Amino acid sequence: MKLTLAEPKYLRDSISIISELVNETKIKVSSDGMELTAMDPANVAMVVFKLLPTAFTEYSVEKPVDLSVNLANLKQILRRANPTDMLTLELADNMLKVQMKSASTRRFDLPLIDIEEKEQKVPELKYPVIIQTASVVLNEAIGDADTVAEAVSFTAEPGLFGLNAEGDLNKAAIEIKADDITRIEAKERTSSKYSIEYLKKMIEGSKLSETVTIQFNKDYPLKLTYAAIDKVMLSFILAPRVEND
Amino acid sequence: MKLTLAEPKYLRDSISIISELVNETKIKVSSDGMELTAMDPANVAMVVFKLLPTAFTEYSVEKPVDLSVNLANLKQILRRANPTDMLTLELADNMLKVQMKSASTRRFDLPLIDIEEKEQKVPELKYPVIIQTASVVLNEAIGDADTVAEAVSFTAEPGLFGLNAEGDLNKAAIEIKADDITRIEAKERTSSKYSIEYLKKMIEGSKLSETVTIQFNKDYPLKLTYAAIDKVMLSFILAPRVEND
């Protein structure tokens, strides 16, 4: 296995974001790309990550390989990569060899670990609501909601996407209308509530893409997707907060 | 009541500065503008704030209204305002409704509170010493004094404004001469001492205005004023530190 990235950012930022939700995981490397599917330890959120072969300047994988790693450890090494470094990943002696090449050549060896983990499957989810908007619009709305509460309701109806949060003191209500920036697909009024603590970690995906796709349904998992064509796809699935009435 | 600001900065920054000195207060809204007069809990400092009707793009007040609010709470909401947002304040159901409008519309509801507070009156103060200078000049001098001590003496004489601080270890002495930037009105040598901890909070007023007016007298309250013509006026009155000799 030898993989070379001319833009380390896609791998570095993705691993940095994912490491806030997941501690240890298997990264699968095959002719399809570099892929990761993992649950957070509380079983509330799932991450689905894919870095495409077309994102690499060299992508040679003889047979599929599983890289089991500690993500905090990998993140710490990848953050040493400068934007202009050529980043190469190789495998030897049960070690992941990470090389950063510019004027100097810097090599980090990271031990692979054993993970007794059952294969994570991405659930089949169907969504009546699909919203596409600028990442910064969602970031701002989650920031607003975070000012007043710990959970936020997402509501969609034809032409309108709303976020509502209610704390002990204050209330926040954000209204986003369909326009050039925001595309809203919703047949009827649909509402569901999600944890802001998790959302704050997920909207870091805005580092990878200027747009985000938001999918949800009543009392049903939320799906956020950040994608850069031919490069990277980072999705999050977040369990709803269901009120006990 | 409906008030709209095209430059949220004047309200946002003022409330942020005042909230470091005062917890809860009444904001009076009348045809004269939005006004606030409050003491800090230790009764050492007074804040006098006025946002003029000309600072607003819409200013409609049928009858005078008192908005009793928790300032930390209001500050937390106002800091969500971007420089280019249209900021609207309205009153309904004993709630202050704060709306920020750009591509999206974001609304925050803030509960009004009950305040058992006697009306604060701005004391009538007369000053033989008036100094006008660049805000940054005062900021720098207070920063210098803060390096060595907890209190600083202000001294004025014709043509000269001095600040002196003496700590257990070091001494600092700042001399500012009357010139294009600094105008000094003083008939005789006059000196008085003030708390640096309070001054550091007050010089944050430099966010509102590039110039500051400094008024004081021997063992008499200091008055600092930051003003932007037709927009905002923020004054602080600070009790002197009188030595027990």
Added chain:
Amino acid sequence: MKLTLAEPKYLRDSISIISELVNETKIKVSSDGMELTAMDPANVAMVVFKLLPTAFTEYSVEKPVDLSVNLANLKQILRRANPTDMLTLELADNMLKVQMKSASTRRFDLPLIDIEEKEQKVPELKYPVIIQTASVVLNEAIGDADTVAEAVSFTAEPGLFGLNAEGDLNKAAIEIKADDITRIEAKERTSSKYSIEYLKKMIEGSKLSETVTIQFNKDYPLKLTYAAIDKVMLSFILAPRVEND
């Protein structure tokens, strides 16, 4: 004694860096310049600092003077100097008088202290290895090593300079080849190990100079030198970490 600096940076940054290693010391002022030689309290590192008379716009010293100071105290005052201030040092009443002059005149008085310190002598060191490179290259390499371990091995051989660090988990290996930026003088493969904690403080010398000279030998002190011609010279000598095999 009256010394005036038009670029306070050389004194301010040097004292700031040295104060991280040394608490109290004598600064010698003579016709040769301003000099300081001191050990850190743990006797692991030595600092040698020299600010040349040509760095000053006025340099008048009648007879050699020792300024014994607390460096944290001096640093706190010097950090108040703006890049465009004229900085003057004078001596009176057992006080160091530091004056910063721009629009205003700011004066700080700093007490001299008593130091019962035996004269520090710079040891005579001979080096078979001399490397000159960009400060940022060494900074980056130490940053890399710091990610994985507490000590780093320096290795030189003809044409090649390497740094290796090995932690409980990860390994880092940096290879720097002789080129336009890096000049390497080494007759045979030579290796020695040093504390990263100390190195991190020393590479702050990169604030003074874009290049660094690195000298070492097997199980022998390392010497790092940052110099700006006709202005300043800051050297560090660091004891090796010798393995007990």
